Amino acid sequence: xxxxxxPTKVSTPGRGASxxxxxxxxxxxxxxxxxxxxxxxxxxxxxxxxxxxxxxxxAFQISLYDWSLVPGAASDFLGLHNYGRALxxxxxxxxxxxxxxxxxxxxxAQIALGLATAVLLDxxxxxxxxxxxxYYLPVxxxxxxxxxxxxxLFLTDSGLVNWVLHDVTHVTSHNVDWLxxxxxxxxxxxxxxxxxxxxxxxxxxxxxxxxxxxxxxxAAAVDGAGPWHRFRAVxxxxxxxxxxxxxxxxxIGSFNVFISVFLITNGGPLDxxxxxxxxxxxxxxxxxxxxYGSALSFVLTLIVLVLxxxxxxxxxxxxxxx
Amino acid sequence: MVVGGIHRTRALLFSRTALLTAxxxxxxxxxxxxxxxxxxxxxxxxxxxxxxxxEHPTTANYTGAWTSNDFGHxxxxxxxxxxxxxxxxxxxxxMMAFAFARFRFPGRRLLFGLxxxxxxxxxxxxxxxxxxxxxxxxxxxxxxxLVVFYTGGxxxxxxxxxxxxxxxxxxxxxxAMIVDGAGPWSRFRRLILPLSRPxxxxxxxxxxxxxxxxxxxxxxIINDPGKRTLPIAxxxxxxxxxxxxxxxxxxxxxxxxxxxxxxxxxxxxFVSGITSGALKG
Numbered sequence: 001x002x003x004x005x006x007p008t009k010v011s012t013p014g015r016g017a018s019x020x021x022x023x024x025x026x027x028x029x030x031x032x033x034x035x036x037x038x039x040x041x042x043x044x045x046x047x048x049x050x051x052x053x054x055x056x057x058x059a060f061q062i063s064l065y066d067w068s069l070v071p072g073a074a075s076d077f078l079g080l081h082n083y084g085r086a087l088x089x090x091x092x093x094x095x096x097x098x099x100x101x102x103x104x105x106x107x108x109a110q111i112a113l114g115l116a117t118a119v120l121l122d123x124x125x126x127x128x129x130x131x132x133x134x135y136y137l138p139v140x141x142x143x144x145x146x147x148x149x150x151x152x153l154f155l156t157d158s159g160l161v162n163w164v165l166h167d168v169t170h171v172t173s174h175n176v177d178w179l180x181x182x183x184x185x186x187x188x189x190x191x192x193x194x195x196x197x198x199x200x201x202x203x204x205x206x207x208x209x210x211x212x213x214x215x216x217x218x219a220a221a222v223d224g225a226g227p228w229h230r231f232r233a234v235x236x237x238x239x240x241x242x243x244x245x246x247x248x249x250x251x252i253g254s255f256n257v258f259i260s261v262f263l264i265t266n267g268g269p270l271d272x273x274x275x276x277x278x279x280x281x282x283x284x285x286x287x288x289x290x291x292y293g294s295a296l297s298f299v300l301t302l303i304v305l306v307l308x309x310x311x312x313x314x315x316x317x318x319x320x321x322x
Numbered sequence: 323m324v325v326g327g328i329h330r331t332r333a334l335l336f337s338r339t340a341l342l343t344a345x346x347x348x349x350x351x352x353x354x355x356x357x358x359x360x361x362x363x364x365x366x367x368x369x370x371x372x373x374x375x376x377e378h379p380t381t382a383n384y385t386g387a388w389t390s391n392d393f394g395h396x397x398x399x400x401x402x403x404x405x406x407x408x409x410x411x412x413x414x415x416x417m418m419a420f421a422f423a424r425f426r427f428p429g430r431r432l433l434f435g436l437x438x439x440x441x442x443x444x445x446x447x448x449x450x451x452x453x454x455x456x457x458x459x460x461x462x463x464x465x466x467x468l469v470v471f472y473t474g475g476x477x478x479x480x481x482x483x484x485x486x487x488x489x490x491x492x493x494x495x496x497x498a499m500i501v502d503g504a505g506p507w508s509r510f511r512r513l514i515l516p517l518s519r520p521x522x523x524x525x526x527x528x529x530x531x532x533x534x535x536x537x538x539x540x541x542x543i544i545n546d547p548g549k550r551t552l553p554i555a556x557x558x559x560x561x562x563x564x565x566x567x568x569x570x571x572x573x574x575x576x577x578x579x580x581x582x583x584x585x586x587x588x589x590x591x592f593v594s595g596i597t598s599g600a601l602k603g
Contacts, residue, residue, distance in 0.1 A: 037425035044414035051474030055451035142535035
């Protein structure tokens with residue numbers, strides 16, 4: 001559209017611009033614009049193709065081989081053997097269950113607490129910006145730092161968590177060995193995930209709440225609706241697409257959990273707390289089994305893809321009906 | 323009725339503030355504890371009951387981390403890598419975004435679709451093929467290897483965000499420049515870039531922080547201790563000195579302070595970036 005109007009615009013002389021050969025110029029201009037577009041694209045897209053697209057294509061290929069790192073040595077083609085190996089690998093299944101558990105703990109908690117905080121912060125409020133900063137602090141802090149910090153907080157004999165639970169409040173009868181056992185370690189990892197993530201969903205929910213028209217709230221208030229009822233009837237329906245977006249992103253994020261597990265338990269003790277990515281990393285970069293590691297990555301990518309599609313469908317349906 | 327209403331509003335505000343304060347305490351106590359541990363001498367970092375205000379505060383951990391443990395050097399590595407990545411990635415993605423937003427050319431949809439694929443595949447899935455590629459390109463164990471792959475990894479998201487911003491700039495402004503005979507490059511430099519400062523700042527901040535905090539790739543390709551960035555230096559440091567928590571947290575504070583400073587200075591760009599989907603959970 002813009003292109004077809006281009007030539008006529010150019011052939012009408014602008015401020016003092018002389019156009020000696022209008023027709024030729026129009027055609028030449030069109031070609032030059034296309035060339036310019038490619039010139040603008042070339043450096044970035046070439047880098048992107050080499051560093052991202054090519055590895056994407058390679059990821060699946062590597063998973064079909066018993067990959068050899070020795071230069072010149074041939075890698076044996078295995079077909080889908082690496083995938084069959086995963087199906088018969090108890091550690092893979094445990095890692096999958098652990099990842100699922102992490103998702104089940106962290107996603108609903110981050111949504112509920114992030115939404116609650118956003119609702120409390122919505123509207124006139126003293127020190128609002130300060131509160132927002134406090135809740136957002138864990139989000140901007142690097143995973144490495146907060147992982148080491150939580151490892152320190154969950155130490156058995158001198159950790160702050162056990163001190164509060166045992167010495168101060170007597171909730172537990174002894175110091176819990178949080179990181180020494182599978183489910184307690186996963187709970188500690190989940191607590192870190194929730195703590196670090198609340199601020200992110202809060203900021204998104206807050207922005208969405210502020211775009212809900214005020215007069216809708218006022219109208220509901222005039223009709224005698226209390227705060228809870230107004231939230232259910234006015235805010236929640238407006239938030240629906242945002243909740244969908246946040247859920248999809250958090251599910252993807254929870255399946256990508258890596259740094260915290262790597263630094264806090266490193267999958268131990270005895271592979272009890274492996275998640276998919278720590279197990280992949282161990283296979284690839286400790287055992288140098290790149291073929292099997294790639295297969296694990298690929299399985300994870302597929303799971304994330306399927307889960308995202310299912311969620312998008314689930315969230316879309318009620319809207320289509322309504 | 324009216325009086326009751328005011329009482330109710332006050333009670334509501336009070337309970338809101340109380341709940342938010344309780345939450346804010348839970349959010350910030352770990353940081354306060356980290357700060358206090360970083361000021362404690364080694365023999366007191368595991369004391370029970372824990373003290374939030376150290377009895378004999380000392381800055382020994384900070385000087386120890388910065389000098390004898392080379393954290394000054396790692397800090398510099400991180401600054402160099404993050405700054406180079408930011409400049410190159412933002413420049414390249416702004417150019418791509420300009421092409422996608424303002425030109426029609428064969429293959430436009432295909433190239434943009436490929437970019438979106440890059441956006442959907444999580445970075446860590448590509449660790450193995452990228453490692454093999456870096457090995458072939460002789461980029462292992464070098465800061466250049468970090469910059470090249472961080473830049474490539476940030477291009478898709480940055481281009482996507484900048485493109486939608488550029489599209490909102492009225493085309494009439496550009497047409498006026500075209501009439502005056504301005505070529506694409508001068509339109510880009512003199513019109514698009516100056517009008518997009520807020521978007522460029524948002525994208526730049528997120529790119530900088532992503533490279534500043536990146537862990538998995540640096541851990542995988544860097545072996546030489548002289549080429550460590552702060553995240554891997556801190557993580558490996560903790561592995562070597564299992565109980566030197568004071569030093570670990572002094573180093574952590576050194577790494578986190580610039581991030582918090584950037585956040586406080588650019589809060590508005592942060593919020594607009596997050597709400598447009600720039601920061602993934």
